[in-house]
Amino acid sequence: MRVGIQVPSFSYPGGPEQIAPTFARIAQDADQGGLDSFWVMDHFFQIMGVGAAEEPMLEGYAALAYAAALTERITLGTMVTGTVYRHPGILIKTVTTIDVLSGGRAWLGIGAAWNEEEARGLGIPFPPLAERFERLEEALLIARRMWAGDESPFEGVHHRLERPLNSPPALRRPHPPILIGGGGEQKTLRFVAEYADACNLFDAPELPHKLDVLREHCERAGRDYADVEKTVLSMAPAGLSAEQAVETCGRLAEQGVDHVIFSCGPDAPGAVGTLAEAAPQIAKIVPAGR
Structure with a gap:
């Protein structure tokens, strides 16, 4: 089994000037401590359940680029x-850039979007849910095309790319x-x-x-279920112990x-x-069906 950490909050003691050194320490400790993955939310305002909208929130891809420069394997x-939030062509270019600069360590995590408050607040168009899913499917098609090196035009309902060139290509094979x-x-x-290569669900009864x-x-799709990596986001309690982490996994x-993936709020430096x-104990756990 693999284990990762999500950093959803940047409300660290000491104010904004302490965000960079604290975030850097978390990323480096996760990397050197043998964790498999490091995640940030792609939000512009803090979300309900974590804190008030006005609390500090870093832009996700700039934060990942910073983390990439400070880490080696995660x-x-x-x-x-x-x-x-981003045109699909630009999004794939952004993820590819992080993949190249990190030595092939990027993921594309994507969804249909839900936070209308931040979208309206920053002037981002936020269409109805049905259209958001149409746009998501087109983004997935564009990602696969660009990472396959296919520069032929893409003609979708919502997106039109005359030449989806992606140079340099991603290092991860066959793609991030x-x-x-x-x-x-x-x-x-x-x-x-x-x-997709992976899903992400909540640690919940359903x-x-x-x-x-x-x-x-x-x-129905003719896909081997075992080929899909099943990832789960689990909310880490304050004071999470190693025994609790192993039990959860x-x-x-x-x-x-x-x-x-353990979501660790302001307690992340300790978690x-x-x-x-x-x-090491989590790595020995074999998921059912494997």
């Missing part, structure tokens, strides 16, 4: 980019893994089966059902989860050390 991604976040049963999980739905979509492995302590 993989890097957003959990997850709202598809309407595509992770789709969300548990929508009709479209999100179908898109995972059809286009998880087994969501995985069953994904399995059904894979069967073991419980989720029994449900077939391959990769547990990353705990996860590093637990990482």
Whole structure:
């Protein structure tokens, strides 16, 4: 089993001038401590459940680029980019740039977007949900085309690219893994089966059902369910212990989860050390079905 950390909050003691050194320490400790993945949210305002909108929030890809320069082996991604926040061609170029500069360690984490408050606040068009899913599917098609080196024109309903050139190409082969976040049963999980390398779901009672739905979509798409990496976001409690982390990963492995990502709020500077302590034991856990 793999283990990662998501950093959702930058409200560190000492104010804004302490964000860079604290964030740097978390990224480096996660990298040197043997964690597999490092994630930030792709939000512009802080989200409900973590803090007030006015709390500090870093732009996701600039933060990942900073982390890439400070780390050597850990993989890097957003959990997850709202598809309407960036033109797909620019998004793939951005992820490719991080992949090249990090030595092949980038993920594309993407979803349909949900935070209308931040979109309206910053003047980002926020179409109805049905259109957001149409745009998501086109973004996934564009990603696959650009990472395959196909420069032929793309003509979608919402996006038109005359020459989707992507140079330099990504280092990760066959491409940076595509992770789709969300548990929508009709479209999100179908898109995972059809286009993605990984899903991301919440550590919640409905998880087994969501995985069953994904399995059904894979069967309909002619996709081997085992080929999809099942990642789960688990909210780490304050004072998370190594034993708790191992127990959480073991419980989720029994449900077939391959990769547990602990979301650690302002407690992240301490939590990353705990996860590093637990990482050798977590690595020995074999997910069900593997």
